[in-house]
Amino acid sequence: MRKLSVVFAGSPAFAVPSLEALCAHAEIEVVGVITQPDRPKGRGMRVHPTPVKARALDLGLEVRAVAHPGRDLDALSWLRAKCPDFLVVVAFGALLPKSWLEAPRIAPVNVHPSLLPRWRGAAPIERALLAGDAETGVCIMQMTEGLDEGPIYACIRTPIDENDTGESLRARLAEMGARLLVDTLGRIADGLAPSPQEGTPTYAAKLTAEDRRLDWTLAAEDWDRRVRCFAPKPGARLRFRGRWLKVLAGRPQPQAGARGEVLAVNEAGIVLGLGEGSYRLELVQPEGKRAMDAAAFARGARLRPGMRWPNEA
Missing domain, CATH: 3.40.50.170 (Formyl transferase, N-terminal domain)
Structure with missing residues (x-):
């Protein structure tokens, strides 16, 4: 045949x-x-x-x-x-x-x-x-x-x-x-x-850089979808002290908190308030550096519970 x-x-x-x-x-x-x-x-x-x-x-x-x-x-x-x-x-x-x-x-x-x-x-x-x-x-x-x-x-x-x-x-x-x-x-x-x-x-529609951005107006579920969608490349991203921080892994959390507030910092990661829910950063990558645990990043950045997430410098 x-x-x-x-x-x-x-x-x-x-x-x-x-x-x-x-x-x-x-x-x-x-x-x-x-x-x-x-x-x-x-x-x-x-x-x-x-x-x-x-x-x-x-x-x-x-x-x-x-x-x-x-x-x-x-x-x-x-x-x-x-x-x-x-x-x-x-x-x-x-x-x-x-x-x-x-x-x-x-x-x-x-x-x-x-x-x-x-x-x-x-x-x-x-x-x-x-x-x-x-x-x-x-x-x-x-x-x-x-x-x-x-x-x-x-x-x-x-x-x-x-x-x-x-x-x-x-x-x-x-x-x-x-x-x-x-x-x-x-x-x-x-x-x-x-x-x-x-x-x-x-x-x-074609993807844009804005689709990757973790915006404070979004719900925790939307953060999770963006992080998973763009993992591991090109990565969802969040402003931190005037630069981009890639978020490569994380998880929504039930804890409510003011948008942009650091709710917890521990070995599991960094928990950020998003209104009715929150999101835990677990794996991040600063500009020009390798990926690292969010806990290690928090120690280097001196992040503490109760402070506002520093979007700009």
Whole structure:
């Protein structure tokens, strides 16, 4: 039996399990990979390939970098020449025009980490955490020109645990999506028809620096969601004596207290009042320094119960 041919389009680490699952499947052949160009990052601004490119090269696959699909006619010609059964897109990093979506023989397919139509858009995992959703999941969707508007082939659900971080949830959804993808492609080839999305859509806007900020107007539960969402990188952050202090771990507390008041300092951490509740900082990282226990930070900063948290110098 002829293998199903796939051109894979993806860029971040989230997409790597899907690429690996496709390559490991006996009835699927990945005939090419499209990813974002190498870009500088880190303190030294060294140029790095995307995680997908690095893994694809390890697997011996042909890789093509594409920054702007709508303007790259050579890349479109390359895709058409591959004549794949499927174009599989997993967090590629750019919208694909109609000409690209029409290239595969069977369908353009997307792995989207939310329960569509909830959280269409750029940051569905983080928005689910920040909103306090009880569950999320992955949808295998037929791609259309609209933003995550296509009909659904298959979905899988998972509860969001109170200890889930952005990192842990992203890793779990990546593996779930990879398994669902390879289980679904054969069914699509056999005639599985997608179903329209049902319900009112919500949109997962791109994340900003403000989303990471621990604001004194927020409830303790909101602090907890932000800390977990951005742990361990890039980290939620709090102003302290005119600089940023990253908060990498903590826990809401039932104790009420004035907003911004230091309620307790002990080996478990620093408890800060947030009105009807409070929040205990457990692991923090000052600017330019390594992460440390909040208790050690409190000793160095000479924090004491009853004082106001020093936002500015």
